[in-house]
Amino acid sequence: MSGSDSTFQTRIRAALGDANLQRALDGNFTRARESLAEAMDTLPHANATRDRARAIRIEALAHLDQYLLQLEEQVTAHGGVVHWAADADQATRIVLRIAQDVGASVVVKSKSMVTEEIGLNAVLQRMGLRVVETDLGEYILQLRNDHPSHIVAPAIHLTRDDVARVFAEKLRPPAGVSLDPGELDIPTLTALARAALRAEFIHAGVGVSGVNFGVAETGTLCLVSNEGNGRLVTTAPQVHVAVMGIERVVPTMADLEVMLRLLARSATGQKITSYTSLLTGPRRGDEPDGPEQLHLVLVDNGRSNVLASELAEALLCIRCGACLNVCPVYREIGGHAYGSVYPGPIGAIITPALGGISEYGELAQASSLCGACQDVCPVRINIPELLLRTRALHREAAGGEKRWNALFGGWAWSMASPVRFLWGARLARLGQGFARRFRKRLVLPAPLAGWTEYREFPGIASRTFRERWAARAVTSTDD
Amino acid sequence: MSEAEGREIVLGRVQQALRTGPRLPAPLRIDLPPQPGEQSRAALIEEFKQEWEALQGKFLRMPREDAVVRLSALLRELGVRRLLAWNEEHLPMRDLGVGLERAGFRLEGAVLPRRDPARRERIRQLADLEVGLTGAAAAIAQVGALVLPGGPGRARLASLLPPIHIALLTPQQFYATFEAYLTAQTQTGASAPMLASSSSLTLVAGPSRTADIERVLTLGVHGPGDVLVVLLE
Numbered sequence: 001m002s003g004s005d006s007t008f009q010t011r012i013r014a015a016l017g018d019a020n021l022q023r024a025l026d027g028n029f030t031r032a033r034e035s036l037a038e039a040m041d042t043l044p045h046a047n048a049t050r051d052r053a054r055a056i057r058i059e060a061l062a063h064l065d066q067y068l069l070q071l072e073e074q075v076t077a078h079g080g081v082v083h084w085a086a087d088a089d090q091a092t093r094i095v096l097r098i099a100q101d102v103g104a105s106v107v108v109k110s111k112s113m114v115t116e117e118i119g120l121n122a123v124l125q126r127m128g129l130r131v132v133e134t135d136l137g138e139y140i141l142q143l144r145n146d147h148p149s150h151i152v153a154p155a156i157h158l159t160r161d162d163v164a165r166v167f168a169e170k171l172r173p174p175a176g177v178s179l180d181p182g183e184l185d186i187p188t189l190t191a192l193a194r195a196a197l198r199a200e201f202i203h204a205g206v207g208v209s210g211v212n213f214g215v216a217e218t219g220t221l222c223l224v225s226n227e228g229n230g231r232l233v234t235t236a237p238q239v240h241v242a243v244m245g246i247e248r249v250v251p252t253m254a255d256l257e258v259m260l261r262l263l264a265r266s267a268t269g270q271k272i273t274s275y276t277s278l279l280t281g282p283r284r285g286d287e288p289d290g291p292e293q294l295h296l297v298l299v300d301n302g303r304s305n306v307l308a309s310e311l312a313e314a315l316l317c318i319r320c321g322a323c324l325n326v327c328p329v330y331r332e333i334g335g336h337a338y339g340s341v342y343p344g345p346i347g348a349i350i351t352p353a354l355g356g357i358s359e360y361g362e363l364a365q366a367s368s369l370c371g372a373c374q375d376v377c378p379v380r381i382n383i384p385e386l387l388l389r390t391r392a393l394h395r396e397a398a399g400g401e402k403r404w405n406a407l408f409g410g411w412a413w414s415m416a417s418p419v420r421f422l423w424g425a426r427l428a429r430l431g432q433g434f435a436r437r438f439r440k441r442l443v444l445p446a447p448l449a450g451w452t453e454y455r456e457f458p459g460i461a462s463r464t465f466r467e468r469w470a471a472r473a474v475t476s477t478d479d
Numbered sequence: 480m481s482e483a484e485g486r487e488i489v490l491g492r493v494q495q496a497l498r499t500g501p502r503l504p505a506p507l508r509i510d511l512p513p514q515p516g517e518q519s520r521a522a523l524i525e526e527f528k529q530e531w532e533a534l535q536g537k538f539l540r541m542p543r544e545d546a547v548v549r550l551s552a553l554l555r556e557l558g559v560r561r562l563l564a565w566n567e568e569h570l571p572m573r574d575l576g577v578g579l580e581r582a583g584f585r586l587e588g589a590v591l592p593r594r595d596p597a598r599r600e601r602i603r604q605l606a607d608l609e610v611g612l613t614g615a616a617a618a619i620a621q622v623g624a625l626v627l628p629g630g631p632g633r634a635r636l637a638s639l640l641p642p643i644h645i646a647l648l649t650p651q652q653f654y655a656t657f658e659a660y661l662t663a664q665t666q667t668g669a670s671a672p673m674l675a676s677s678s679s680l681t682l683v684a685g686p687s688r689t690a691d692i693e694r695v696l697t698l699g700v701h702g703p704g705d706v707l708v709v710l711l712e
Binding site: 027042044045048049051052054055058059061062063064065068069074078079083084085086090094134135136137140155158159160163186187189190191193194197198201202203205218219220226227228229231232235236238246253254257258260270271272273274275276277278279280281282283284286287288289290292294298300304305307308309310311312313382 | 480482484485486488489490492493494495496497499500502503504505506507508509511512514515530534588589590591593594595598599602603606621622623624629630631632633634635636639657658661674675677678679680681682683684685686687688689691692693694695697699700701702703
């Protein structure tokens with residue numbers, strides 16, 4: 001109920017008032033839904049494939065310890081090193097130590113949500129390492145000391161002139177290229193970024209990536225990318241560090257192939273991303289290239305708790321973002337309003353689940369439970385159900401709420417007896433007639449006024465059903 | 480906390496969660512029928528060509544006998560002299576490398592030194608090569624993707640560093656789906672571990688792309704912007 005605005009509500013209002021963001025979100029919503037539908041049309045047995053994908057993910061989680069051990073065994077057998085991090089702190093320390101062990105001063109990264117979750121960049125930077133985000137949008141934002149405003153295209157709030165200006169300011173131009181912002185078109189800007197980032201890829205001592213899926217059967221790490229930075233990050237530097245949430249396992253290669261039918265289609269409406277890398281261990285003795293060292297950092301950071309909780313189904317998530325793209329709430333407020341690494345419908349569940357129900361449970365309020373998310377989820381997560389459970393947990397953690405308890409207690413009391421119900425209805429009718437004299441739209445008095453701020457209170461009929469029935473029985477001569 | 484302790488803790492927690500719960504939906508058994516696909520070679524090639532070109536890839540067919548001459552002409556037209564190439568035994572045509580070198584082009588393998596700074600320096604040199612030349616293990620018609628294995632003689636960088644990538648294929652290499660390709664491998668006795676038999680296997684579907692600036696599609700961000708499939712018949 002309304003009280004003073006929480007920071008979430010403040011961010012929501014800010015998002016609603018941001019015209020640029022609204023335009024971008026509207027455009028994204030329409031485009032994304034169409035391309036998702038089209039892409040799924042091109043997949044044979046699409047529904048059965050989603051059922052199978054769900055079954056694969058359930059199997060992976062139902063025997064998670066087994067598959068993690070198998071993954072560890074296989075990665076190690078192929079020359080990789082596996083590290084286990086109980087929490088964010090341990091995870092960042094592990095990555096830091098790896099970087100320090102090889103004397104790296106620069107780390108290149110491809111976009112990885114789990115590394116944002118654990119706050120990796122800040123830790124590395126505090127210890128004197130330079131961290132370069134290599135996704136074009138993230139790179140531009142980094143140069144500007146800016147923040148992503150949008151999950152789909154992080155630099156969506158920038159024009160080409162904005163980009164030109166920061167490139168002119170921060171990049172050293174290659175020979176013969178003028179950096180006059182007025183003369184820079186998008187292909188030239190892209191070429192400039194490509195050259196600048198090439199130098200970074202080659203110079204960096206360590207490349208850090210996420211992992212889309214870890215295949216237990218063979219110890220293979222699957223990573224998808226459109227730009228190619230994912231490939232360069234995992235090939236050019238001497239050391240590759242792959243950071244993976246423990247829930248991102250699939251049992252076999254055959255399972256991976258099924259997941260790959262769905263991932264790109266659900267995420268961007270592409271049949272497949274430009275690049276899908278299957279990485280099994282570091283460069284082998286007789287191979288021409290590849291990283292000399294491969295480290296896999298398995299991150300728990302609350303996932304095992306979630307596995308034991310009633311929100312466990314949320315761990316099926318493969319981070320495609322389809323639910324964000326179809327959510328009518330996300331369409332209005334965008335990702336930034338959620339104030340968390342994971343926004344949108346699934347984010348409203350995982351963020352409280354991982355980060356604390358009391359602190360983040362409010363995010364689960366931002367939903368009309370329309371179910372559009374569940375309709376598109378490639379692994380058919382029952383998001384509306386999980387949102388309801390999250391709300392209930394949030395309420396419990398907050399010790400219940402006196403007003404809710406009083407309201408529903410009163411409601412239960414008056415509904416428990418026909419006489420009370422009848423007199424309750426009569427009183428409400430009286431109150432309604434009285435209220436109608438003063439205003440057209442029915443509003444509830446405070447402290448319930450928040451409920452009718454954006455909704456109409458249903459009108460109360462002039463007679464209850466029982467009153468009508470009683471009247472009918474008297475006047476009717478039929479059976 | 481030591482790393483060994485971290486491992487104990489994480490495994491312990493997971494095992495505990497699985498013992499007391501887990502609150503997962505019930506396990507299901509779903510049998511998925513194999514995906515249908517074109518069966519005739521010609522139809523597969525045509526489907527691949529359409530998907531590949533829709534991704535802004537280019538597609539050329541040429542008789543083997545003409546390959547050296549026509550590729551030389553193509554490279555000259557592109558103004559290119561140096562290539563980062565897979566070893567000959569992994570290209571679908573023997574003597575292609577020799578033929579191109581006789582025509583005046585320089586083909587380099589990409590065997591990197593193991594340690595920096597020599598390793599770094601070698602990559603810097605390789606980044607100047609204008610064209611990458613590879614074969615492929617397969618072409619997937621449904622999505623327009625090439626299957627590029629790694630391993631000895633098949634540098635990852637060949638399909639990644641240069642701005643232009645040329646992939647040589649033969650008609651026998653076309654499959655309807657990635658699933659069909661995997662099934663075929665299993666039937667010949669090379670099972671899933673085949674995919675893990677080198678440290679890298681990459682599916683490449685067209686050029687590198689982004690829309691991060693003003694949502695305008697731009698090709699060739701970090702990987703090649705020009706990708707050409709040459710079908711040797």
